[in-house]
Amino acid sequence: MSDAVLDVRGLVTVFHTDAGPVRAVDGVSFSVGKGETLGIVGESGSGKSVTAQSLMRLLDPPARIEGGEVLFEGRDVLTMSPRELTAWRGANAAMVFQDSLTGxxxxxxxxxxxxxxxxxxxxxxxxxxxxxxxxxxxxxxxxxxxxxxxxxxxxxxxxxxxxxxxxxxxxxxPTLLLADEPTTALDVTIQAQILDLLAGLNEKFGTAIVLISHDLGVIGTICKRIVVMYAGEVVEEGPTTDVLSDPRHPYAWALANAVPRLDAPIADRLPGIEGAPPDPLAMPQGCRFAPRCPWRIDRCGTERPPLAEVAPGRLARCWVTADGRSLPPRTVPAHAKPPESSTTEPLLVARDLVKHFPLPKKSFFGAREVVHAVNGVSLHVMPGERLGIVGESGCGKSTLARLVTRLHTPDAGHIRFDGQDIATLGGEELRQLRPRLQMVFQDPYASLNPRMRIGDILAEPLLVHGRARTAAEAGERVGALLDMVGLNPSWAARFPHEFSGGQRQRISIARALGLEPALIVADEPVSALDVNVQAQVLNLMLDLRERMGLAYMFIAHDLAVVRAFCDRVAVMYLGRIVEEAPARDLFAQPAHPYTVSLLSAVPEPGRQRVVLGGEPPSTLRLPQGCAFRARCPVAEPVCAEPPPLTEIAPGHRVLCHAPGSLKGMP
Incomplete structure (x- = not known):
């Protein structure tokens, strides 16, 4: 591009480790024009973030840029002096990092x-x-x-x-803005607002934006062109709509089909990519994706394909599609039937749960403020059922999970688990309950002791609860658990930091399974995982459900994942459930205005937006009447009164004065 704001040519970044050099970025080239938004996608470890940090020259040893050019308006950033680089950063180019709290x-x-x-x-x-x-x-x-x-x-x-x-x-x-995963782990409404903001900057000020993400829905919403990276190199580049609808590289094809969509048929398993990325210290001789590719030919294992034009404006690094052919569409299997329960009695029943958290006083004479986290929640989970809980941050999802698992004691309400009232249990009675009611936390690294080996982490609950009498017996059980979740039993001697995010989540699931629970409460278990690792973890949970009859209470903010995984869904807002229905009914015909707004905010190309302004009210002072009234696009004077809980169809309950009044879903 002659008028490119940023022109990257053959960029090579190498990490010099004790085990040998790792080419994290290997010959990457792309251009970004004025007012253009370019998306870069790929799994963790594909080189996306290292590419962005290389462009800004933010890497420290052992990383070193060893080749290529980074031309900003014709000037090579890699040859700038420290003083020139300081003047360039911020004034001409800026970067938005993934973790805003640490940034x-x-x-x-x-x-x-x-x-x-x-x-x-x-x-x-x-x-x-x-x-x-x-x-x-x-x-x-x-x-x-x-x-x-x-x-x-x-x-x-x-x-x-x-x-x-x-x-x-x-x-x-700045003329150039690099955004590295700016919406990862954000609620869909907040994510939609951030994407609208980036699109507005691009349109109003002509800012060139490079958006890095593993979420193809995000990329497809605002990016005109897309670059797909795998194992440190670009494997496909082209217009976003063309790449997502007709990918010409098998890896891009697999990524596009691994993303759950609200408008796609529900399959019995989430499609994923078999295998794992290559070892960066021992890259394959030929195509780096060949060991995982279902269409590989003999040439793929011996010759490395070039990044060549396969269609007008389309580049792909693949021998199979080098002649311009397209890859076949994915076949969608039928939805699996949920297992029939052996009883009609619910496994878990919660009634009118309330949990408030008093805050410290700001002054001696001041009033004590209270966080109203959960405000009268009722729900049930059947044996073998998958109940999804969705809502924005701060709506009370995680507090509800801790109440159900009795990590918190409710201020009011009742909890019956397997016929036993557990709301007020304590001491030895509560300890005896723990094996049957387990929890998988959002951050597997924070929930695993970094000083303990994986084998010891998994053996500890077995020994504490008497499921293994000796260390040798616990070791045998640990090996079986690791094998059950798809990990090598010999890895029991490793520490948590030696595993990837998806592997650590599998270890957390193995720990929960060790005591043979009846219900697993999973709090955002896949929120920060790549789409492929996400599919692997969810498929594992589905397999375990069928083999062990597990029930799940599944908390997530990704509505497409909830639709693909759950049988029934409850939508929470400000500590209450505002809508509850079978998953198919809720996603096909949402009745509460908040649910409609949530679904419309999902970043999918062509989805009609129902703009939801602002953020939820403060949990310190609950609003009168309908809690959603201040943000509701169709609020009426009657909404100043508390809304009734209305059953508009069998199993479909809505907390609204006028359910179904807000339309607008595509």
């Missing part, structure tokens, strides 16, 4: 961090920078920017922190 300084107020770059580059004095910073926060959609400017990062939600990160990146009106 912001926890001891500095928001305004200071937003205006720091403006003052440092000499664009404005402190007074003008303050006005500019507040206006910038307002432009990013931050409510009450004057008050927000004086706050600290921990006082913001994930979505608000990400808006602050983007405000910092746009403070000097």
């Amino acid at each position: 912001l300084n926890p001891v500095l107020r928001i305004l200071r961090q937003v205006t720091e770059h403006v003052v440092a580059h000499g664009r404005m004095d402190a007074r003008d920078a303050r006005r500019h910073g507040i206006e910038l926060l307002r432009r990013m959609g931050v409510a009450s920017p004057e008050r927000a400017a004086a706050s600290y990062p921990h006082q913001f939600s994930g979505g608000m922190r990400q808006r602050v990160m983007i405000a910092m990146g746009m403070a000097n009106d």
Whole structure:
């Protein structure tokens, strides 16, 4: 591209490790024009983030850029002096990092961090920078920017922190913005707002944006062109709609088909990619995807294919499609029937659960504030059933999970598990309950002791609860558990940091299975995993359900995953369930305006948006009447009164005065 803002040519970045050199980025080339948004996708370890950090020259030893050019408006960034590089960063190019909490300084107020770059580059004095910073926060959609400017990062939600990160990146009106996974693990409504914000920056200011993500739905929403990376190299490049609808590289094909969609037929398993990426220290001689490719030919194992044109404007690194042919469409299997319960009695019944958390007093004479986390939730789970719980952050999903598993004691309400009232159990009675009611946490690394070997982590509950009498017996059981979740039993001697995110989640599931539970409560178990690893973990959970008759209470913010995995879904808002129905009914005909808004915010190309402004009200002061009234597009005066719980169809309950009044789903 002659008018390219960024032109990357043959970029090579090598990590020099004790085991040998690792070519994390191996000959990557692409261009981004003014006002264009380019998406880069691929699994963890494909080289996406290292590419972005190489472009900004943010890597430290043992990483080293050993080849190629990074031309910014014709000037090579790789040859800039430290002083030139400092002047270029922030003023001409900026980066938004994946984790907004670690990307912001926890001891500095928001305004200071937003205006720091403006003052440092000499664009404005402190007074003008303050006005500019507040206006910038307002432009990013931050409510009450004057008050927000004086706050600290921990006082913001994930979505608000990400808006602050983007405000910092746009403070000097850069020509190029690199966004590395800016919406990972965010709620669909907040994710939609961030994507709208990026699209607006691109349109209004002509900012060239490179958006890095493993979520093809996000990429397909705002990116005109896409680059697919695998094992450090570009394997396909082209217009986004063409690549997603007619991928010409088997890896791009597998990625596009591994993503659950709300409009796709429900299959009995989530499609995934067999095998694992190659060892970066021992790359295959031929095509790097050949060991996992279902269409590989003899030539794929011996010759490395070039990145060649396979159609006008389309590049692919594949011998199979080098002559311009397309890959066959995926066949969708029929939906599996749920196992029939041996009893009609629910396994778990919760009635009118309430949990409030008092906050410390701000002053001796001040009133004590209370967080209203769960405010009267009732639900049930049948044996072998998969119940999904969805909603925005702060709606009470995780607190509900901890109440059900009795990690928290409810302030009010009843919980019956397998016919036993467990709401007030304690001591030895509660300890005896634990084996049958297990939990899988969102962050597997934080829930695994980093100082213990995996074998010891899995053996500990077996020995504590008497499921193994000796260490040798526990070791045999540990080997069987690792084999059950698809891990090598010999890996029991490894530590948690020696595993990938998906493998650590499998270990967490193995620990939960060790005591042979009847119900597993899974709190966001796949939220930060790549689509392929996500499919592998969910398929494992489905297999275990069929083999062991497990029931799941599955908490997630990815609605397409919930639709593919769950039998029934409950939607939570501000500590209450506002809609509950069989998954097929809820996704086909959502009745509560909040559910309609959630589904419309899912990043899928062509999906009609029902814009949901703002964020949920504070849990410190619950609103009167309908909790959703302030954000509801179809609110009426009657909504000032508490809404009734209406059953509009068998098993389909809605907490709304006028269920079904908001239309707009495609």
